[in-house]
Amino acid sequence: MQFNFGTALFCAGYIADAEQAFRPLSPVTFSIDRLETNPRFAAIARPANAAILVKLRIDMEDRGGRIELMLPYATLEPIRKLLLQQFMGDALVHFMLWPFGSYPLGVGSDGLPVTVGFQPWQLVSYGFMHGSFTHILFNGIALFQFGSRLEAYWGSKKYLTFFMVCVVGAGLCQLAFMAWMPESVYQKMTVSNALKA
Numbered sequence: 323m324q325f326n327f328g329t330a331l332f333c334a335g336y337i338a339d340a341e342q343a344f345r346p347l348s349p350v351t352f353s354i355d356r357l358e359t360n361p362r363f364a365a366i367a368r369p370a371n372a373a374i375l376v377k378l379r380i381d382m383e384d385r386g387g388r389i390e391l392m393l394p395y396a397t398l399e400p401i402r403k404l405l406l407q408q409f410m411g412d413a414l415v416h417f418m419l420w421p422f423g424s425y426p427l428g429v430g431s432d433g434l435p436v437t438v439g440f441q442p443w444q445l446v447s448y449g450f451m452h453g454s455f456t457h458i459l460f461n462g463i464a465l466f467q468f469g470s471r472l473e474a475y476w477g478s479k480k481y482l483t484f485f486m487v488c489v490v491g492a493g494l495c496q497l498a499f500m501a502w503m504p505e506s507v508y509q510k511m512t513v514s515n516a517l518k519a
Contacts, residue, residue, distance in 0.1 A: 371395065416441065419448035419493050421500035440497070449489035 337352045344350045372395040379388055415427065420438045427436040452458045473481040 374398070414451065417444065417447040418451060419444045419496055421497060445490045445493040446486070448493060 333354055337354070340352050341350060374393045374395070376391040376393075377388065378391070380386055415436065415438055418438075420440050422440045424437050424439045427438060452461065469481065469485070472484070476484065
């Protein structure tokens, strides 16, 4: 890609979007050190260092090209624990199951810091949260296959009681595990735990 005014505008837009994307995790500031069109001269990290490489193909009307973005692992290490979490926004994050204590997540949509920790209602609310459509789909299939037979055998009231005991029991097991291994702290969501219980 030849460096020109259009390239400079694209890079400025990319940097602004990247800063906005990282804002829920941690406020960061990106800057262009240099723009290199020959990959042999781009020395972002040493060959032995771990890195994340993203290859994109961009086509606009009759023009196009490739762009490769490389993030050395060392630049992600300070926010590694935050990146491992499935951050769903500051509106729903308090309904996920969090361990005892206080955990800063970053900055919310209102610009204020978001801090989470265990609340009693999370033992129930986490069981109704899902990460994606496929997550809902496969949980629904499992509930249909196993739950419908149990409900027909026990009745609706007894099955609902069993289901809620499984949701709360799986949440308690997750809290115990997170207390036992605090380095594995991450929020737990969905009825998947109840299905495994």
